[in-house]
Amino acid sequence: MNGADMNPWADLKVALAGSIPAERLIDDPLRTLAYGSDASFYRLIPQLIVRxxxxxxxxxxxxxxxxxRLSVTFRAAGTSLSGQAVTDSVLILLGRAWRSHQILDDGAAICLQPGVIGARANQLLAPYQRKIGPDPASINSCMIGGIAANNASGMCCGTAQNSYHTLRDIRVMLADGALLDTADPASVAAFKASHAELLAGLERLSAETRGNxxxxxxxxxKYRLKNTTGYALNSLVDFHDGIEILKHLLIGSEGTLGFISSITYDTVVDETEKAAALAFFPDMQSTCRATIALKQAPVSAVELMDRAALRSVQDKPGMPEVLKxxxxxxxxxxxxxxxxxxxELEARMQAVHATLEGLKTLEPLVFTREVATYELYWKIRKGLFPAVGAVRDTGTTVVIEDVAxxxxxxxxxxAALTEVFHKHGYPETILFGHALEGNLHFVFPQGFEKPGEVERxxxxxxxxxxxxxxxYGGSLKAEHGTGRNMAPYVELEWGSDAYQLMWQIKALFDPDNLLNPEVILSRNPTLHLENLKPLPAADPLVDKCIECGFCEAVCPSKDLTLTPRQRIVVRRELARLDALGSSASEAERQRHDILLADYDYQGIETCAADGLCATQCPVGINTGDLVRGLRHERNLGQAGMARRIGRHFSGATRVARGALNVAGVGQAVLGERGMAVVSGGMRKLSGERLPQWTPSLPRAASIKVLERAAKRADAGRDKVVYLPSCATRVLGASRDDDEARSVMEITLALLDKxxxxxxxxxxxxxLCCGMAFASKGQFDEAEHKARELNRELLAASHNGRYPILCDTSPCxxxxxxxxxxxxxxxxxVAFAHDHLLSRLAIEPLDETVAVHVTCSSTRMGLADKFVALARVCAKEVVVPAEITCCGFAGDKGFTTPxxxxxxxxxLAAQVASCSAGYSNSRTCEIGLSQHSGIPYRSVLSLLDRASRARVAEAAVSGA
Structure with a gap:
């Protein structure tokens, strides 16, 4: 037997190398582990990943x-909860090219590729007051490919607005490579000719089913209920035509019948006026009676939460006191x-009151239209699954299933379900769900390591x-897809006739069973008990991670190396291998060493540590904290250097300004092309230790403007302490920008105005806040600089009497x-919006400008104020979609460009119509300028350009 026969995946990689670049053929131990994990409690490690x-x-x-004869599994976002996106064979990942869209019929329909995130689709449809029908709780992270492949529904979707019922057309590639686009008559005609046997088979099954x-x-x-168990057999009774049957069978097929290349949805109205109420009932029976009554009321959603579910969130910040x-x-x-x-909204609220009249509630039913309270109510509901994850014992997983x-x-x-949980020793189970559809999720922590746990x-x-x-004749899987956990029970729910019908469908589409085998249909009765994911303790900062993947959409390194979820996955595997100690095999020791070596770049070096992941994480994990801790361990030997820089910080910033001046001379002499060649060569010779020169590198700033400002005093004016960050003290205006002033000059001029x-x-x-040191894991010097700054600011502000304006958001x-x-x-942003606008006369610029909301602004909840400020100052504002953190991350734009x-x-394509861009971090603006094709400046520059002085109408609070 030759080598290729022994390892068909290696042979496959060689065969694909002629048509797919090597960097997208992935088989190293670190990335196959990291990229191969989904949100389920199963783990299979692919042999080869192809992007x-x-x-x-x-x-x-x-x-x-x-x-x-190698099986393949398709993967979009990997938020699937039942193991649909894991494999031990070939995993096909979607690259960036699968994120296109097309708005049709003035928003009445939308064509989406599978890599588009669900929330992005709704963002695209918002100007038309439309949205896609499916609205899963993971919509901010999950992608259209998974939404369609699992027939995901959600809070307000019900059964009428899921992918099956709002499907207009589909473009699909089958196992044999055939491509069908149901929106293209020529494609349909060609497919009917080439695949007549498949279509005839589907029409025959339809006729037989309707005749039974x-x-x-x-x-x-079954489809009167929410139901995603098995294949969409309703297509066989709803349609007669083979093409219609085929395209509806693809919905909910979990990648086992074909690859959905694009899908066209008929959109639904996005009603703009919204209100919500929390209705509390004394017991579950009366709660369910109220649900049945509300089935006929004009409601968008009715979400049920049992007492255990409410108890799991009652102590979280902002929760209503009544929960306790x-x-x-x-x-x-x-x-x-x-x-x-x-x-219309008022009339519907009154209809709900009338419907519930006579039913006893523990508190008066009160609707709120106040946005913050409305969002809080939904936060309670959406936080239930992760709430269990946050309190589970380390080493256990979280099981979530959804029945109807x-x-x-x-x-x-x-009542019956609750009794079953107690009978088997699961009293901590929480129940919640989409009550109008009889759809219940049950969630509980589950360990598999101790004896007897698997059997239990x-x-x-x-x-x-x-x-x-x-x-009860219900559904074992209402909306999460069948997956590995319920595949052994499909026949039990459906019966042998329907089950054999499903196998016939599978055989028509995929006779060799190569598309995602063991998902939906399996003849292995213990499949759901195999390949269980280990979740060993790795670090208290991340041990509560449930690997849901919600963090991935906002991670700046997601298309380069690892995401927060993947960083945690690898750390857990390293911890597991470490725990083996002397009992580890030679292969396990080698695997550990490979993972550890590769993690330095993949996990640590390329993490922006921006904290955006915590804003999306259901349990609030900031993976950047983990990475900073790892940098601390890695950089212990550099503590002395960090101390010397910190104690001589004025000198260090003078050196940095000097380096900018030298770079400017080099650029003037060599030109941009020559400078790029020389600096690139020097960086390579230094082992990537020297920073990368970039054409957007600015001039050096002059801090003499601070010395002049410090000498001015006006007892009649309101006072504000101005703290220029170390970045703005070093980095001046861009060399090729019409705005020639430094951020310090702009800020002081605007304050004076x-x-x-x-x-x-x-x-x-x-002075320095310490962030530059903390980001590199130099915590001791970071604390020293913070204490130093704290002392000086208390003195300057008279112990907090005057507010402090820092010109850089991350600082x-x-x-x-x-x-x-x-x-x-x-x-x-906050200072300008809250305290400067009212003191200035604004005349909006006749320009289209771009806005980059920095990660720190997002974390501080300032995104809306940022955009509002820009819209006051310019006639048109562009906020580029899906550009979250810019990835410059302090100095990583130079060291890890x-x-x-x-x-x-x-970014460049989205801001092509803009005259300039605006942000609130000088380092971020360098990278944004480099990759956008337009200059990016401080948002204070925009306000300064659009304003003139007038008599102050309001003073700063506390001034």
Whole structure:
């Protein structure tokens, strides 16, 4: 047997190398582990990962895999909860090229490629007051490919607006490489000619199914409920034509019948007026009765939460106090009402009150239209799954399943289900779900390491399957897709006739069973108990991670190296291998060493540590904290250097300004091309230790402007302490920008125009908030610089009497988190919006400008103010979509420039119509200028250009 026969995946990689670049053929231990994990509690490590960027590449992969009898699994975002996106064979990942869209019929429809995030689709449709029908809780992270492949629904979607029912057209590649676009008559005609046997087979199955009265009735009953167990058999009774049957069978097929290359949805109205109420009931029975009554009311959603569910979130910040005082056995309904006008909304709220009249509630039913409270109510509901994850014991996983009962039997079903959980020793289980559809999610922590745990879990699932699927005629999987956890129970729920029908469907599409095998259909009765994911303790900072992947959409390194979820996955595997100690095999030791070596770049060096992941994480994990800790361990030997720089910081910044002047001379002499060649060569010779020169590198700033400002005083003016960051003290204006002033000059001019006296702290050239040191893991020096700054700011502000304006957003956030609470820190956007606008006469510029909301601004909740400020100052404002953190990350734009380049892919095309861009971090603006083709400046420059002085109408609070 030759080498290729022994390792068909290596042979496959060689075969694909001629058509797919080597960097997109991935088989190293670190990335196959990291990229191969999804949100489920299963782990399979792919032998080869192929990142495809086109249908042609996909077709080549399928052909080569078919020739070698190798199975393939398709993956979009990997938020799937039931193991649909894991494999131990070939994993096909979607690259950036799969994110296109097309708005059709003035928003009545939208064509989406599978890599488009669900929330992005709704953002595109918002100007038309439309949205896609499916609205899963993971919509900010999950992609259209997964939404369609799992027939995901959600809070307000019900059964009428899921992918199956809002599908207009589909473009799909089958196992044999054939491509069908149902929106293209020529494609349909060609497919009918080439695949007549497949279409005839589907039409034959449809006729047989409709002719089988009991089976047809069962199918109609099952899809009266939410149901994603098995294949979409309703397509066989809903349609006669083979093309229509095919395209609807693809919905919910979990990648087992073909690859969805694009999907066209008929969109639904996005009602703009919204209100919500939390209704508390004394027991589950009365809660379910209220649900049944509300089925006929004009509501958008009714979400049920049992007492255990409410208890899991009652102590979180901002939660209503009433949650803590609810009696045992109580339950709640979150009732959401939407309309297109205030009058219509009011009428619908009154209809809900009338519907519930006579039903006892623990608190009066009160609707809120206040945005913050409305969002809080939904935050309670959406936080239930992760709430269990946050309190589980380290080493255990979180199981979430979703079943559906006939809604008229919901109260019986809930009682029976609760009894089953208690019987098998799961008293901590929480129940919640989309009550109008009889759809319940149950969530509980589960360990698999201790003796008897697997058997206990099996006994529980056996009884749940019997109860829901047989005794109540419900759905074992209502909206999360069948996956590996329920594949062994499909026949139990559906019966042998329907089950064999599903196998016939699979055989028609994929006779060799190469597309995502063991998902949906499996003849392995213990499949759900195999390949369970280990979750060992790795670090208290991240041990609560449930690997959901919600963080990935905002991560700047997601298209370059690893995401926060993937960084945690690898750290856990390293911890597991470490724990083996002397019992580790030679292969395990080698694997550990490879992972550790590769993690230095993949996990540590290319992490921006921006904290955006924490804003999306259901349990608030900031993976940047983990990375900073790892940098601390790695850089212990550099503590002395950090101390010397910190203690001589004025000198260090003078050296940096000198280097900028030298770079300017070099650019003038050599030109941009020559400078790029010389600096690139020097960087290479230094082992990548020297920073990368970039054409957008600015002039050196002059801090003499601070010395002049410090000498000015005006007792009649309101005072503000102005803290220029070390970045703005070093980095002046861009060389090729019409705005020739430094940020310090702009800030001081604007404060003067608005009637403020700027107080400059003592020794301004020496001050630093410490963030530059903390980001590199030099915590001791970071603390020293923070204490030093704290002392000087307390003196300058008279112990917090005067507010402090820092001209750089990331520094402002860091200072807020680490300095004295008496200090009132303001960053540029908030200060300008809240305290400068009212003092200035504004005349909007007749320009289109771009805005980059920095990661720190997002974390401080300033995105809306940022955009609002820009819209006051310019007639048109562009906020580039899906550009979150720019990846410059302080100095990484110089030391790891590929991170900045990757994070800003697609920016230039979105801002091509803009005269300039504006942000609130000088370093970020360098990278943004480099990759956008337009100059980026401080947002204070925009305000200064659009304003003139007038008599102050308001003073700064506390001044």
């Amino acid at each position: 495809v960027e086109s249908e042609a590449e996909l077709g080549e992969v399928l052909a080569q895999c078919h020739a070698r 009265g009991p089976l047809a009735d069962k199918i109609r009953h 005082s609810l009696p045992d056995g109580a339950a709640a309904l979150l009732i959401d009402v939407r309309a297109n006008s205030g009058e 009962f006939p809604v008229e039997r919901l109260d019986e079903g809930v 879990y099996q006994a529980l699932m056996d009884e749940v399957a019997q109860l829901v699927g047989v005794e 608005a009637g403020f006296e700027a107080i400059i702290p003592a020794i301004p050239g020496h 402002s956030l860091h200072a807020r988190e680490h300095l004295d609470e008496r200090l009132s820190f303001q960053e540029p 590929e991170l900045n380049a990757s994070a800003l892919q697609g």
